[in-house]
Amino acid sequence: MEINLREIAFSRAGDKGDTSNVMVAPYDDRDYEWLKRNLTTEFVKGRFGPLVLGTITRYELPGTSMLNFVMEGALQGGVSRSIGVDMHGKSRASFMLSLMVPCDPGDLPPSGRGKPG
Amino acid sequence: MSARQNDSVRLACGSAFGDDRISLAVDMAARGNVSYICLDGLAERTLALAHQRRDPVTGEGSFDVRIPELTETLLPVAVEKGITLIANMGAANPAAAGRYVAEQARNKGLKVRVAVIEGDDVTSWARDNDPIVKETGRPVSELPGAIIAANAYTGADSILEALEQGATVILGGRLADPSLYVAPIAYELGWSLDSWDRIGAATAVGHLLECGGHVTGGNFADPPYRVVESFQRLSMPLAEVRKDGTAVVSKLADTDGLLNVETCKVQLGYEIHDPENYLTPDVTADFRNVTLTQTAEGVAVAGATGRARPEQLKALVAMDDGFLAEAQVSFAGPGALARAQLAETIVKGWLEEVVAGGKVAEIKTDLLGINSMLGPVSEPRGEPWEVHLRLAARCLDRHTAQLVAEAGQYIQVCGPAAVGGHRMSIKPVVGMYTFFVPREAIKGSVHFVEA
Numbered sequence: 001m002e003i004n005l006r007e008i009a010f011s012r013a014g015d016k017g018d019t020s021n022v023m024v025a026p027y028d029d030r031d032y033e034w035l036k037r038n039l040t041t042e043f044v045k046g047r048f049g050p051l052v053l054g055t056i057t058r059y060e061l062p063g064t065s066m067l068n069f070v071m072e073g074a075l076q077g078g079v080s081r082s083i084g085v086d087m088h089g090k091s092r093a094s095f096m097l098s099l100m101v102p103c104d105p106g107d108l109p110p111s112g113r114g115k116p117g
Numbered sequence: 118m119s120a121r122q123n124d125s126v127r128l129a130c131g132s133a134f135g136d137d138r139i140s141l142a143v144d145m146a147a148r149g150n151v152s153y154i155c156l157d158g159l160a161e162r163t164l165a166l167a168h169q170r171r172d173p174v175t176g177e178g179s180f181d182v183r184i185p186e187l188t189e190t191l192l193p194v195a196v197e198k199g200i201t202l203i204a205n206m207g208a209a210n211p212a213a214a215g216r217y218v219a220e221q222a223r224n225k226g227l228k229v230r231v232a233v234i235e236g237d238d239v240t241s242w243a244r245d246n247d248p249i250v251k252e253t254g255r256p257v258s259e260l261p262g263a264i265i266a267a268n269a270y271t272g273a274d275s276i277l278e279a280l281e282q283g284a285t286v287i288l289g290g291r292l293a294d295p296s297l298y299v300a301p302i303a304y305e306l307g308w309s310l311d312s313w314d315r316i317g318a319a320t321a322v323g324h325l326l327e328c329g330g331h332v333t334g335g336n337f338a339d340p341p342y343r344v345v346e347s348f349q350r351l352s353m354p355l356a357e358v359r360k361d362g363t364a365v366v367s368k369l370a371d372t373d374g375l376l377n378v379e380t381c382k383v384q385l386g387y388e389i390h391d392p393e394n395y396l397t398p399d400v401t402a403d404f405r406n407v408t409l410t411q412t413a414e415g416v417a418v419a420g421a422t423g424r425a426r427p428e429q430l431k432a433l434v435a436m437d438d439g440f441l442a443e444a445q446v447s448f449a450g451p452g453a454l455a456r457a458q459l460a461e462t463i464v465k466g467w468l469e470e471v472v473a474g475g476k477v478a479e480i481k482t483d484l485l486g487i488n489s490m491l492g493p494v495s496e497p498r499g500e501p502w503e504v505h506l507r508l509a510a511r512c513l514d515r516h517t518a519q520l521v522a523e524a525g526q527y528i529q530v531c532g533p534a535a536v537g538g539h540r541m542s543i544k545p546v547v548g549m550y551t552f553f554v555p556r557e558a559i560k561g562s563v564h565f566v567e568a
Contacts, residue, residue, distance in 0.1 A: 006339075006342060007342075010339070010342070010343060010379065010383065011383075012336060012337075012383035012384075012386065012387055014386075014387045014388030014389075015388065016161075016388055016390070017161070017251075017252060017549065017550075017551060018252060019390065021386070021387075021388060021389065021390060023382075023383065023386030023387070025379070025382050025383070025386070027379075047494070048494065049493065049494055050492070050493045050494070051491070051492065051493070051494055057391075059390070059391055059392050059393075060392075060405070061385070061386065061392045061404060061405050061407070062405060062406065063404075063405060063406040063407045063408045063420050064382050064385060064386075064407055064408065064409055066382060066385070066386050068386050068389065068390070068392060070390045070391070077548075078161075078549065079160075079161060079162060079549075080161065080162045080165075080435075080438075080546070080547050080548050080549040081438055081511070081546060081548045081549075083441060083479055083480075083481055083509040083510065083511050084481070084483070084489075084490075084492075084509070085483055085485065085489040085490055085507065086489070086490040086491075090336075091490040091491055092491075094339075095491050095494065097339075098496070
C-alpha cells in the first residue's frame with residue numbers, strides 16, 4: 001500500500017549554506033503519528049538519493065505535529081556557489097510531497113485522507 | 118534609563134529581504150497600531166554584494182539601496198505614529214546609512230534619534246586569526262579566491278542598548294533577523310536578556326515575523342490542496358506579545374493573502390535545523406513544544422523555551438569565487454526534447470577543449486521543463502511542447518566564462534533546427550563560508566548621529 005504524501009501533508013524547504021531543510025506537516029494532526037511511523041529517514045534518504053550527498057537527520061516538533069528533515073551537502077555548494085537553477089532548493093518541498101509513502105494495509109492515515117495507490 | 122514594564126507590545130515586520138516592498142511597511146505603519154517595525158534586508162549573500170558596491174572615491178561599502186525610499190515614505194509615517202524602526206539595512210556601511218537618514222530627517226523637519234550599530238565586520242579578525250571554515254574543515258586562508266568581507270551575526274544586546282538610550286531609528290549591519298524583534302520585545306516587557314525561556318519565546322515570535330510575506334500567504338499556495346484566494350493586497354505580519362510570553366500573530370485588516378495555523382507552521386519550520394537547539398546570537402531556542410492556535414485575533418503562539426546563548430557567534434566570509442557563465446536556448450513543437458538533447462551533446466563537444474584548459478571549476482547542462490530543478494530524481498511526464506537548454510559553468514576567470522557562454526550562443530546558428538530565445542550572462546560568483554567567532558572579538562558599538 002502506498003499513500004501520496006501530497007494528499008495528507010504540506011511542506012516547505014529552506015536553505016542555510018549547503019544544508020537544505022524540508023519540513024513536513026499533516027493537514028490533520030491525527031496523521032502525525034502515522035507520518036512518524038512511515039515517513040522514515042531511510043525512506044526519504046532513498047528517494048532523495050543523489051540530491052543529498054551528506055546525512056539526513058529527521059527532527060520532531062510534537063507541539064506543531066511537524067517533521068523536519070535536515071539534509072547536508074544537498075545544495076550543490078549552497079545558494080552562493082551553486083550553478084544550478086534552483087539554488088535555494090525550494091523545489092525539494094514539492095518533491096517531498098510527490099513521494100508515495102509505503103505503509104501496511106492495516107495502517108492507513110487515521111484522518112481518512114489520502115488515496116491508497 | 119531602564120527597560121519598561123509593559124503588559125504587551127505590538128510590533129511588525131517591515132522588510133524580509135533586500136528586494137522587499139517598502140510600501141507594505143508604510144501600510145503597516147499607518148494602520149497596524151504597532152510600536153516597532155523591524156526591517157531585514159540581508160540574505161546570506163546580500164551583505165557581500167553591498168561590500169562589493171564600494172564607493173570608488175571613499176572605498177566605503179554601501180548600505181541597503183532602499184534606504185532613500187524608506188526615508189522618503191516610511192519615516193514620516195513612523196515619526197507621526199511614534200514607531201521605532203529597527204533595521205539591519207545599514208548593510209556594509211551602517212554609519213553612512215545613519216548619517217543619510219539623520220540628514221534627510223532634518224531636511225524634512227522630522228524629529229528622530231538615529232542610532233548606528235557597528236562591530237559586525239570581522240574581516241580583519243578573520244585575516245589575523247585564520248579560523249577554521251565549517252564547510253571545509255580547513256582555515257579561511259586555504260579557501261580559493263580572495264576575501265571580500267566577513268561579518269558576524271550579532272544579537273539583541275546592542276539594539277537593546279540603543280533603545281535604552283532613546284533611539285527611534287536603529288541601523289546596523291549583520292544584526293541577526295530574530296534579534297531585530299527580540300530587543301524591542303525584551304525592552305518593552307522588561308525581560309532580561311538572560312531570562313532564556315522568555316528570550317526563546319521572543320525568538321519564536323521573531324522567527325515567525327522575520328520572513329514577512331512567508332507567514333501571510335507567500336510560498337504556500339498549492340492548489341487545489343492549499344488555496345490562497347487572492348494575492349492582490351498583501352500584508353506584512355504583526356504580533357502582539359504579552360508579558361507571559363505568549364503572542365498573537367496577525368495581519369492588517371482588509372488585506373488579502375492568508376494567515377492561519379498552517380502558514381505559521383511552515384514558517385516556524387523554515388530554515389531551522391534541530392528544533393531543540395535553534396541557535397541565534399541571543400539564545401539556544403527550543404521550538405519543539407511551540408503550539409499554534411487559531412483565535413479570533415489571529416494565530417496564538419505559545420510554548421517556545423530557551424537555554425543559554427551560544428558561546429560563539431556565527432560569521433560568514435564572502436569569497437571571490439570566479440565567474441558564473443550561463444547560456445540558454447529554447448525549442449518548441451514536435452521533437453523539441455530531441456533537438457534540445459542534440460544541442461546538449463553538440464555544445465558539450467565544443468566545450469571539451471575549454472574544459473581541458475583547467476579554468477572551468479564546474480560545468481553542467483539542464484533541460485528546463487525536464488530536469489533542471491530536481492536533476493537525477495526528476496520524473497518528466499509525456500512529450501513536452503517546449504524545452505529550454507541551459508548551460509552553466511563556474512569559471513576561474515572572465516575570459517573562460519566568455520568562451521563557455523559563447524558556445525551556448527553558437528548553438529542558435531550552428532546547432533539543430535529552429536533554435537530560439539537565446540540569452541546569456543556572465544556574473545561574478547561570491548562564495549559564502551561559515552566560521553565562528555568568540556564573542557569577545559566583536560566590538561559591538563552603538564553611537565548616535567547628531568540630528
